[in-house]
Amino acid sequence: MNAAAKKDPVALLRELERRSLEHATGLPQQEELKSTSLAIGFRIGNLKMVTPVNEVAELLTYPSMSRVPGTKTWVRGIANVRGNLLPVMDLQDYLTKQPSPLTAQSRVLVVNHGGVFSGLLVDEVLGLKHFLDEERKSKLPDVDNFIKSYLAGAYQQDDQEWGIFSMHVLAKSPLFLQVAV
Template sequence: MARSSLREFQERLARRLAEAKTAERRGLLGFQCGTENWLIALPEAGEILPPPALSAVPLTQPWYRGLANVRGTLYGVIDFARFNGQAPTVAAGRARLLLIGARHGINSALLVSASTGLRSEDDFEPDTAGDDRPWVAARVRDLQGRPWLRIDSARLLAHPAFLDAGLQ
């Protein structure tokens, strides 16, 4: 009995170690906003969930969708596609809220078109094309040649355009 328990323990431990190594490699979360594919480092990303009911906030920019109550905490919700000059995101179907900013003490959520799952740095190669948005940390291409943008959430959360949600 003791040998089988030890063997089971070792097998479980080996599986957990293998899963941990895989999780470390998959350190990016992919998501879509309009026609663009984005990546965020897992430590920068918070939770991702279906969009709850949003409370509108008057006299705000069109990309500021309102407030969401997530387990008793209010989050300002930004339609990230619209913020980047694209068509508005419909808050239904595959759309998700990506909670960001917790590491920076900011309760902010991005409304995204869809989550595309966990990705590995190894799945991408650098892209030489530039981007003038300061919250784009890097441009990369996946193995199929599709372009992806890597978001720098600290720069996004500190950018004056992002912070100025009020109408002028």
């Protein structure tokens, strides 16, 4: 630095700026953020499905419950969960007329939508699943038409197809709400 620059503050600032720019590293590359959806994966029989996390209020192990007489076969019973009476329905039996076997992996997905508070027995919960928007497809999986009426599309991730099951559509279904024989 020359003597004139030492006395002139503006020149000193310019010299500092020049040195800083010589040794500065570039800004990191901006990565494109891809939009994703978060869903709960579950299995009933051989069908793997997901439901948006905001459609499930709670996840439970299979509770002890009392049978409710005069109800359809897919109504498993009523459980007392922290002081609340929770009707528990066998989702596989409702959709396919094949009851779900109770195993250590059996779980109950709790739905609380539009005045419907109900537990849905599934064979297994497969955890939280992240899907990119481009993995979503409008073509529904090759399943029975009755099941398709509850699907809102599907995701294709690697070689696995996941039907998007709508708990809200189920909770509004007159057939699901009619549990008496």
